[in-house]
Amino acid sequence: MFAFAALNASSWAEEVGDWWGTAERERAYYRVVNFPIPKDMVVEAGAFVTLPDKRIAIGTRRGDIYLLSNVDEEKPVPKYELFATGLDEIFGLAHKDGAFYVSQSCEMTRVTDRNGDGKADNFQVVSDAWGYANYHEYAFGSKFDPAGNLYVALGLSSSYHSRALFRGWALKITPKGRTVPIASGLRSPGGIGPNEHDALFYIESQGPWNSSCSLKFVQEGGFMGHPISYNWYKHAPGMGPPPAQPESGGRIVTEKEKVKKLVPYAVIFPYIRMGRSITGYVVNRTKGKFGPFEDQIFLGDYTQSIVMRATTEKVNGVWQGACYPFREGLSTGILNVEFTPEGNLLCGGTNRGWPVRGIKPFALERLEWTGRMPFEIKRVSIAPDGFDLTFTKPVDATIGTDPKSYRVSTFTHIYHGGYGGPEVDQTTPVVKAVELSTDGLLATIKLSQLTLGHVHEFDLGVLQSRD
Template sequence: MVKPPSCLLVALCAFAVPALGLAGESQSYKRIEILTASSPTTSRSEQWTPGKGLPLEVSGMAWYRDRLAVSIRKGDIWLLDNTLGSDPAKVTYHRFASGLHEPLGLLVSGEDLLVGQRAEITRLVDRDGDLVADAYLTECDGWNVSGNYHAYTYGPEEDGEGKRWVTLNLGMGKFTNNKTGWRGWGGTIGADGQFEPRCFGMRSPCGLGPNLEGDLFFSDQQGTWIPATPIYHLRSGVFYGNQESLGTLKEKGAPFQLTSVPKANQPYPKALESCPEFVPPAVWLPYNKMGRSATDIQLIKTGNKFGPFEGQLLVGEFTNSAINRVFLEKVNGEYQGACFPFLSGFPSAVLRLLFAEDGSLFVGLSNRGWSSLGNRSYGLMRIEYNGDNPFAIHEMRATPTGFHVSFTEPVDLASVKEGSFSFERFTYQYSSKYGGDEILKKPLPVSGTTWGDDGKSVRIDVADRAAYYVHELQIKHLTDRKGRKLEHGRAYYTLNQIPKG
């Protein structure tokens, strides 16, 4: 049983399992369950109750004073010690703060912790060094707060210039109030502590994270006006497509106006071309093929301690309890790139991700309020790379004539057959309806392939590509020189810009 917060470090029971490969996944990664548990009620129950012990519904993570700080949805922040060991039973838990309103993000600021809760960004100050917050200070506020269940606040997250960003969920269902108070906007923390709105058209911008260059990206959720799962480049002066917050443009302090409002019920590429402020996702994660609800974004920056994907992004997946991988490049000044399946089979929804200094990845789980695959309701896991290089697609880049695809290991060229590479393009309908099907689907002919001397890359000439379309690649038959089959022989490239020759 969890002791009162006045105690020193306390140990809790955990479901400890051996380090195992995730079911059906690469043998290059193993998992350690630090703590997972199940609720006796369903995830959508209005009478939802946690299991016994600490309800570790992980909603935010940060490294604070050499400990893993974890916020949980009921309003506490806990400091965890011994999380990098091999024995979950030796992890200890100490309550740092309590009484918060559904905190969904943590960021270290000097000796303090910043936490995003519904009404504000709060600075938590430990003045006497006893690992308990003594002061809860308002760092930023100034947005609409209501009782709507979906009126979440995400962040803060810092970009490469030091600006701290916050994103605001739309209210949903009955009793929404999205026409005032910056719902569906992203903005920064002003010097006066006020929220500074900078961009809008978001629906449920659950995850934020930087790339190597320090540019921030956010994930949004498939739903009204959003036909599939997008990953957007977060920046000022742009519109991301959801029209439910158009009324906020009448607010005093709106930083810009739309030149025109895109008309509904037209193909997404045409809608984008109708409004200069309307920007496409850097990457679409096609619905079902790549999950159904993206969450956190985490940059792989570990000095290759997590395998061969340094500099790429990991994206959490809620409904399918998985983690996907994203490669980004910049073409003609616009971010675009490809997404790939990575790890699946987690026991609950993946909500938050955080790397440790040793290169292992902490995975925070919580599925309350929605549904996910798995047999647990919440918890915390750690993923380690075992040093065995997987055979997988490494990168997928656009070229003037097609795509350049690289692999993590040399391909056995004898395994390459006619039809090993096939392409199809598709887009979506821009509409207010919930989600959307793939439309204007077209198989694309492959006119030629050229392999690199090392067998680790191939240039593929592809006809009839189109800007703002998703280009789906399916790879069959390939093995590496060790005889291993290619992991996840599919990729989805969002081609916003075609490179110039």
């Protein structure tokens, strides 16, 4: 079961997709603060990591690592220190015991400053157990998990093929430096790391065998959906034989019955309405500094220059969840996000390579909560006969108890080898009953039917808060 929730409708369209039309209203709750970048500097941020001294390290597409100071000043006057250069397309940064662990296209590298002059002078290969020969063969890296492991999600060759070793796979790198293939079937990842429950997930992009962008659980031994990378099972003896070949043109829930290792998406983002090329993400652990969305996933989108939210839950052993609009109006394509020490959301990226709504070639911006409480859907969770909808502010009792205030529709996608795909098999379940809690923060809705494997989309535009 997958949910998509929105209080507001889109207004008009442009080449890269519909505007939500909400930036002006969002500004009252979450303002965008620009970080000036010196004119002689190009900072196409692809990865962030917060250091013990509260500086934030930035890994860039051009292979540089900058150390950024003054990230939480009211009117930022940032200081950029070039720590390392000469790397390649940095899409993962971790830090431990004074060393950076850098995920670049060709390898994971341990980078240190041995003489203490503030510049990297030692570069050691941690793992190069994958191939690299094509511009699209990006490598997205995680932070350390509690056991000290790192993870890498590897994009395919030229977006469609797996010509180099383990392209389209996820790998685990252990504290002892051993590289272990753990999942096949990736297509074009945008980030990898924990969800709000500390389970390993990754972002997948729309394309062949993926009709829309999605957030997927990385199940060790699992198959994530794209069969082009089956050719490397012979180099991954711990994974067993390749799964059965999925049949193009079906539905993912029916193919799951045939292809037992297939891992369906946990959250699917309706294409264009909720991004087109979703990228790095981070869990909000700011303890209320960023408003009412604690322990939720915040994700950037490259094409539409937006930030979204997502939540996940495990039901009968299967991960599922919901996605929500959050903030549009950023200045460039967002490649990654990171919470600052004071609980603001640092967003960075570039417009290089593909169409982007934001007009700047690269930018660093900070989203900060103004202290005003927005009226939003805080969380959608499954219930026995429908859904529990939690809100950030009390819902008006008269409107909130009327079943007609809750419009629900459903759809799924064709699971096929073609590029992307339409929304199909639409249904319109009837909202049979609504129970609103006394405090107005929780609405439990009962539907005439729940459809397995379908996105359940909520249009709640008529709801109002009590104030």
